Amino acid sequence: MTSPQIEIQLIAAVVAVACAIPGVFLVLRKMALISDAISHSILPGIVAGFFITQDLNSPLLILLAALTGVITVVLVEAIQKTGLVKEDTAIGLVFPALFSIGVILIAKNANDIHLDIDAVLLGELAFAPFDRLLISGMDVGPKSLWLMGGVLIITVVLLLLFFKELKISTFDVGLSSAMGISPVVMHYGLMSVSSITVVGAFDAVGAILVVALIIAPSATAYLLTSDLRRMLWLSIGFGVFSAIGGYWLAHILDASISGSMTTVLGIVFLLVYLFAPKKGLLSVLYRQKQQRTEVSLITFLLHLNNHSEETERHINHLTEHINWQTVRAKTVLELALKNNMITIANDIVSLTEKGTDFTNRALEYIITNKDDRIEHMKDDFFLFRG
């Protein structure tokens, strides 16, 4: 690998981590779309900042543009508060308005400088290594790496300091507010960090793809875990993996780096959506099938429990009586036999002691929903795992 290659991957990974962290909280607060709004409406802020600083990587430009992001949120909330339109409509009204101001500003004033609509939408990660940071004449690396590194450090420090506050104000606004942990302060804090991150990442991946870097890693992580900390770590992992994987995909395909990164994010999400152990599509389907069989098993055992007369317990009669297809009846019969819950003598089915006990306990569980007595059965039977 050449040194620009390493630098590009490093920048991509840092951007991914910086986006994934606020992304987790935006997704949990059901505010994912706000990141889309911010990423577009910061454009006038960036253009105005560029006129003042003449440098896309200046921290002043970042702050100016991030301010536009926060203004977006304020405007969306103000429109929403009128009660005339809902939040999604308010978002849809605000960001195109601000974005179009930015587009006009670029077209009128910035024709001959390095700021065009293409770069705004898709970013220019491949050129990032050319813009070097010089400290008293010494080359210390690409400017955007230092910039995003700075943003990332701020984000991580804030996350570590205010993890507890972010958690409670996300989960329970009412209690958070009653405890004096102001949800409004946390909300605008998160919005400011998100805005700064988006502006910083904007130069690397553009206004559209930065949204994917914010939402996709946490949406993927959400399918895999029920622990906030682990969700953060997984999001960071998916972000970094997609950033570096995307770089090499672009290398192989000779295509846009940011486009390839987003494609990898999409593929990762799809794979997790299909194969996640608990919430994944395949696992859900498998569990439903298993549950169907187990409900059938209990129905069958219950029938045996309720009827002592032999005519009701004849093997052929059962398939007719409970009205099951032969295949299903056979599966259930085999399952019951395998677990020593029934015995068959002269084609007459009888419950064993274990079968009776199981039926009674299952009945009790279904009626009372009390868990403690069947806790040990959860490993064997999906039905009891809720």
Added chain:
Amino acid sequence: MERKLAVQVDDLTVAYNYKPVLWDIDLAVPEGVLMAIVGPNGAGKSTLIKAILGIIKPIAGSISIYGKPYDKQRKLVAYVPQKGSVDWDFPTTAVDVVMMGTYGSLGWIKRPGQKEKKAALEALEKVGMLSFKNRQISQLSGGQQQRVFLARALVQNASIYFMDEPFQGVDATTEIAIINILKELRKAGKTLVVVHHDLQTVPEYFDWVTFLNVKKIATGPVKEIFNDDNLTKTYGINYKVAINK
């Protein structure tokens, strides 16, 4: 006999978009009562609690908790919001939710540690939920979720408890378990203010009651004021049949 006042509300008016939902409420809650707030839907019961706790800003009036403004007395107060007000798909476990009850006394930045965890586990045991401590909260039944919320209020270790419909969507067993804990708290000298829907159980569960319908209709001991007259004034229909037979 003068009892110490736990909560005092004076001339409280709350409005959403300039439409009053609570109008000029005066309310005094003596220390050590288990009080129900009853009233029809839209009467402002939840709003009253939220206004007392500073979650909603009133347009007029003042609130004091043991004689001082609420924001000076936060640590004396625990709150159980409506179960439906939070997203139970949030990635966290029962014990973690209970630990959130300690966040207020910890203050900003400081993290919960072993002491807080121990308190959370004790509270879970009190509400009979210890065996579910590591269960993801979306995997709990409605009654179990309500118990977790109650446990979270218990670790707040407060003097005054505000609860918004703690019996909503729970089965009979859980309802009895919850009311027993509330009665125990009252015995320990705590004050409890509970938004309640089931009028039938008011005399059995509570010793104090406030009738509310945008304005305060009446407040006082259940024995003295829980009668047809006040019920009719609050709900606008004759309640003789419903309660007396």
